[in-house]
Amino acid sequence: SxxxxxxxxxxxxxxxxxxxxxxxxxxxxxxxxxxMNSKKVQFHMHEKVKLEATFGASDIDVLNFQVSDLHTPIGVQKEALIRCQDVISFTFDV
Amino acid sequence: MMQCGWPLLGPLQWIRYVNRQVMVKAGNDEEHRGWLLTVDPVSASLVLVTFREEGRASVQVVMGHAVEEVQVLQEADEETTRRLQTSFLPARTCGLDP
Amino acid sequence: SWRSSLGPPCERPGERRGAEMKKLYGKDAPKIIAMETAMQLTFDRNCDLKKPKYWPVIPLKL
Missing domain, CATH: 1.20.5 (Single alpha-helices involved in coiled-coils or other helix-helix interfaces)
Structure with missing residues (x-):
C-alpha cells in the first residue's frame, strides 16, 4: 500500500x-x-530484451500486464503475462 | 534537477512535474524525453507524450522502479498543455491546477 | 499467482480496501475504486479466458 x-x-x-x-x-x-486496449505496444525489458505485443489489460497494482501475440526472441506466444518488474519502459502510438 | 528516490517523492511532488518536458534516465542505459502527462501514484511510473505530425503522438511509460533520474527541461506553454491533456484521453473532469 | 493482492479473504478485503482507499484518495475514492474495479475485472476475465503464461518463465529481474 x-x-x-x-x-x-x-x-x-x-x-x-x-x-x-x-x-x-x-x-x-x-x-x-x-x-492501450488492443494497441500494439513495444516493451523494453531488463537485460536488453525488446518485445512487441498487443496490449490486453493491467492489474490495478501494476504488477502484471496481460498481452496477446507476444513476439519474443524465440517465437510468438499467443497469450502471455508480463511481470512489470521485468519492464523498464513501454511505448505505443495514439 | 537530479532526483533520487523517485518512487518515494509522493503525489504533491510528482504533480509539480506534470505539464513539464522532462528527461528520464531509466534502467542503466535508457533515456527518454517527453511531456509528462501523469505519474501513477501506485507504481511511480511516468507517462511521457511526444507529439508527432497531424495530431498523432507517441506515448512512453517509464516504470517507477526503473527510474534513475528525472530532469525538467522546460515548462509547457498553454497550447502544449491543452494538447497534452486532451490529445488522446477523454476530456478530463477536473483541471490539474488548484 | 496473478491474482491481485487484496489481502487474505478472512479479513473482509472489500471493507479494509475501502477504508484504505478513502485515506489515499479522499472524496474521490469512489470514482477511483469504480475505475479500478472495472479494470481489474477486465484483467481477471481475460486471464480466465485466455489462460496466459508468464513470459519469461523466470523473472528477468529477481
Missing amino acids: IPTSAASEADPEQLQQEQHARSVLRESFLRCLLS
Missing part, C-alpha cells in the same frame, strides 16, 4: 491536497492504461 506523508497526517489541509493530487494523477494513469 502507499504511505501518506508524515506531514499530511498532522495537517488536514495538506492531507486533502495530497489526496486530490493523488486522485488526479491516478485517474489520468488509469485512463492511459485503458486507452
Whole structure:
C-alpha cells in the first residue's frame, strides 16, 4: 500500500491536497492504461530484451500486464503475462 | 534537477512535474524525453507524450522502479498543455491546477 | 499467482480496501475504486479466458 506523508497526517489541509493530487494523477494513469486496449505496444525489458505485443489489460497494482501475440526472441506466444518488474519502459502510438 | 528516490517523492511532488518536458534516465542505459502527462501514484511510473505530425503522438511509460533520474527541461506553454491533456484521453473532469 | 493482492479473504478485503482507499484518495475514492474495479475485472476475465503464461518463465529481474 502507499504511505501518506508524515506531514499530511498532522495537517488536514495538506492531507486533502495530497489526496486530490493523488486522485488526479491516478485517474489520468488509469485512463492511459485503458486507452492501450488492443494497441500494439513495444516493451523494453531488463537485460536488453525488446518485445512487441498487443496490449490486453493491467492489474490495478501494476504488477502484471496481460498481452496477446507476444513476439519474443524465440517465437510468438499467443497469450502471455508480463511481470512489470521485468519492464523498464513501454511505448505505443495514439 | 537530479532526483533520487523517485518512487518515494509522493503525489504533491510528482504533480509539480506534470505539464513539464522532462528527461528520464531509466534502467542503466535508457533515456527518454517527453511531456509528462501523469505519474501513477501506485507504481511511480511516468507517462511521457511526444507529439508527432497531424495530431498523432507517441506515448512512453517509464516504470517507477526503473527510474534513475528525472530532469525538467522546460515548462509547457498553454497550447502544449491543452494538447497534452486532451490529445488522446477523454476530456478530463477536473483541471490539474488548484 | 496473478491474482491481485487484496489481502487474505478472512479479513473482509472489500471493507479494509475501502477504508484504505478513502485515506489515499479522499472524496474521490469512489470514482477511483469504480475505475479500478472495472479494470481489474477486465484483467481477471481475460486471464480466465485466455489462460496466459508468464513470459519469461523466470523473472528477468529477481
